[in-house]
Amino acid sequence: MASMLREAAALVRRRAAEAVQSPDERWMVDQDETAGLVVAAFVPQDVGPDGTVSSGILASFAYPDNPERATHAQALGAASHMAALDPQAAMALAAWLETTASFEDRAEELGDVEGAAPLIEPAARFARAYLRTTRM
Numbered sequence: 001m002a003s004m005l006r007e008a009a010a011l012v013r014r015r016a017a018e019a020v021q022s023p024d025e026r027w028m029v030d031q032d033e034t035a036g037l038v039v040a041a042f043v044p045q046d047v048g049p050d051g052t053v054s055s056g057i058l059a060s061f062a063y064p065d066n067p068e069r070a071t072h073a074q075a076l077g078a079a080s081h082m083a084a085l086d087p088q089a090a091m092a093l094a095a096w097l098e099t100t101a102s103f104e105d106r107a108e109e110l111g112d113v114e115g116a117a118p119l120i121e122p123a124a125r126f127a128r129a130y131l132r133t134t135r136m
Contacts, residue, residue: 001101001104001120001124002101002102002104002105002108003101004124004127004128004131004133004135005097005098005100005101005104005123005124005127006097006098006101007127007131008094008097008126008127008130008131009094009095009097009098009101010094011130011131012090012091012093012094012097012130013090013091013094015090016087016088016090016091016094017087019058019087020041020087021041022043024043024044024088025041025042025043025086025087025088026041026042026043026044026086026088027039027040027041027042027058027082027083027086027087028040028042028053028055028083029076029079029080029083030053030055030057032057032060036060036061037060037061037072037075037076037079038057038058038059038060038061038079039057039058039059039061039079039082039083040053040055040056040057040058041055041056041058042054042055042056059079059082061075061076061078061079093126096123097123097126097127100119100120100123101123103116103119103120104116104120107120
């Protein structure tokens with residue numbers, strides 16, 4: 001299972017790295033010039049003294065004038081989820097997976113994998129879902 005956790009962590013890291021132009025980039029839900037829902041990228045330097053954020057659009061989600069393409073509520077949920085799991089958050093998730101894999105390695109060395117299961121299993125469930133696999 002530790003190898004699966006490391007595989008998922010590597011994939012999370014790779015995808016996160018490919019999604020950004022800057023390591024300190026963050027994502028947020030915003031609106032474009034037509035009031036369409038978007039996920040935008042920004043870095044701390046893009047935040048003005050008054051809190052205004054200058055950003056670049058990563059993805060558009062809502063089509064408020066065309067309800068057949070996407071519902072606004074679903075689009076807002078998708079955009080909010082994407083922004084919350086931006087590359088910086090994904091890197092923390094990858095670190096958790098790697099730490100859990102090391103914890104499992106240590107539990108095996110000590111002969112107590114069963115005792116470590118409550119800590120390992122949530123990470124394993126995530127890794128299986130992320131990798132789209134049922135393997136153990």
